[in-house]
Amino acid sequence: MLDASNVLGVIQKKDKVAVKMHFGEEGNTGFINPEYAGVITKEIAKKCASAFLSDTNTLYPGRRIKSDEHKKLALEHGFTKEVTGLDVIIPDDTKKENKAEIEINHRLIKTAKIVRLFVDAGAIIAINHFKGHILTSFGGALKNLGMGCATREGKLAQHCDVAPHVIKENCVACGACIKVCPSAAIQLINKKAVVDKAKCIGCANCIGACQTMAMFVFTESGIAVQEKIAEYSLAVLRDKENKSGFISFAVKINKECDCWNMENPRIAPDVGILASNDPVSIDKASLDVVNKACGKDIFKAAHPNQDGMVQLRHAQEIGLGSLDYELITL
Numbered sequence: 430m431l432d433a434s435n436v437l438g439v440i441q442k443k444d445k446v447a448v449k450m451h452f453g454e455e456g457n458t459g460f461i462n463p464e465y466a467g468v469i470t471k472e473i474a475k476k477c478a479s480a481f482l483s484d485t486n487t488l489y490p491g492r493r494i495k496s497d498e499h500k501k502l503a504l505e506h507g508f509t510k511e512v513t514g515l516d517v518i519i520p521d522d523t524k525k526e527n528k529a530e531i532e533i534n535h536r537l538i539k540t541a542k543i544v545r546l547f548v549d550a551g552a553i554i555a556i557n558h559f560k561g562h563i564l565t566s567f568g569g570a571l572k573n574l575g576m577g578c579a580t581r582e583g584k585l586a587q588h589c590d591v592a593p594h595v596i597k598e599n600c601v602a603c604g605a606c607i608k609v610c611p612s613a614a615i616q617l618i619n620k621k622a623v624v625d626k627a628k629c630i631g632c633a634n635c636i637g638a639c640q641t642m643a644m645f646v647f648t649e650s651g652i653a654v655q656e657k658i659a660e661y662s663l664a665v666l667r668d669k670e671n672k673s674g675f676i677s678f679a680v681k682i683n684k685e686c687d688c689w690n691m692e693n694p695r696i697a698p699d700v701g702i703l704a705s706n707d708p709v710s711i712d713k714a715s716l717d718v719v720n721k722a723c724g725k726d727i728f729k730a731a732h733p734n735q736d737g738m739v740q741l742r743h744a745q746e747i748g749l750g751s752l753d754y755e756l757i758t759l
C-alpha cells in the first residue's frame with residue numbers, strides 16, 4: 430500500500446519527519462498495533478535525514494498528561510525503538526520553547542497554538558486510528574492533526590465552548606469532579622453534580638476524574654469543536670504544502686477514542702488501512718468504507734447527537750482538502 434499510494438513520496442532526503450500518532454491511554458486497547466506502525470516508520474526512516482514518533486499531552490488527568498509518563502506509557506504499549514526504529518518524543522508544552530503560535534485568521538481560530546516540533550518538522554506523516562468519538566462522532570486524520578498537534582492551551586481553545594453534561598443517574602455525589610475543576614464550575618445540588626455552563630472553560634478535567642462515567646457526554650457544541658479541529662488542522666499544515674501524508678487504520682473500530690482508559694465496544698468490523706495525501710479525502714473514504722461494511726451509518730448510531738461530517742465539510746470549505754476521492758482497493 431505504501432508503494433502503490435506513494436503516500437511517503439512527499440518525504441525528501443533532507444527532511445526531519447514528525448510521525449504523529451496516538452499511543453493509547455493506559456487501559457485502552459484500541460490503539461494501533463506498534464508492529465503495524467513499525468512497518469510504516471521503518472519505510473519513513475529510509476527516506477529522510479531523521480524521523481521521530483510523537484504525540485502531545487492531554488488536557489484531562491491520566492498518564493498522558495505529563496511528558497515523562499506519556500513516553501513511558503508509549504514504550505509500555507510497545508512503541509519501542511526495536512519495534513518502530515524511531516525514538517518517541519513527547520514535548521513538554523508547559524515550556525515556552527515547545528509552543529508555537531500560528532496565525533491563520535479564520536472564522537473561529539485566529540491564532541492556533543501548536544506544539545513547535547510539528548511546526549518545525551520538514552514533513553508530517555500522521556498515522557491515524559479511525560474510530561468513534563464522543564464529541565466528533567468519528568475521529569481520523571483531522572482529529573489526529575487538529576486536536577492531536579495542539580498544545581494544552583490549544584486543546585482548551587478547541588473545547589472551550591463545550592460544557593460536559595451530567596448523567597444524573599450515574600452521579601454518586603463523590604465530589605471528585607469539584608476538586609479538579611479549575612474554574613469552580615461544579616456544585617452538588619440535591620446530591621447530584623451540576624455544571625455552571627457560564628463558568629466552565631471546557632478543560633475536561635472532571636471527565637477524567639469521574640469514576641462512574643457520570644460526566645462525559647458533550648452535547649451542545651460539537652459543531653464548534655469540529656470546525657475548530659478543521660481550522661487547527663489547517664494551522665498544523667500551513668507550511669506543509671506537499672509535505673504531509675496520512676495513513677488511517679480502520680481496524681479495531683471502537684465506539685470511543687483511544688483516550689479512554691478502558692476497553693470499549695467495537696462497533697464495526699475491521700475494514701483495512703487507507704493512505705492518502707489529502708486529510709479530508711482519507712477521512713471521508715474511511716467513513717464511507719466503514720459505514721458500507723456495516724450497512725448503515727454506524728457512527729450516527731453510536732453518537733446520535735453528533736454529526737461528524739461537520740469537521741469534513743468545514744475542512745473542505747477552508748481549503749484543507751476535498752470530500753471527493755477515488756478509492757483504489759489493493
Ligand code: SF4
Binds near residue numbers: 595638639
Ligand atoms: S465525579 Fe462523577 S460521581 Fe462524583 S460528583 Fe462528580 S459527576 Fe458525580
Ligand code: SF4
Binds near residue numbers: 606612624
Ligand atoms: S466543569 Fe468545565 S471547567 Fe470544570 S472541570 Fe469540567 S470541563 Fe473543566
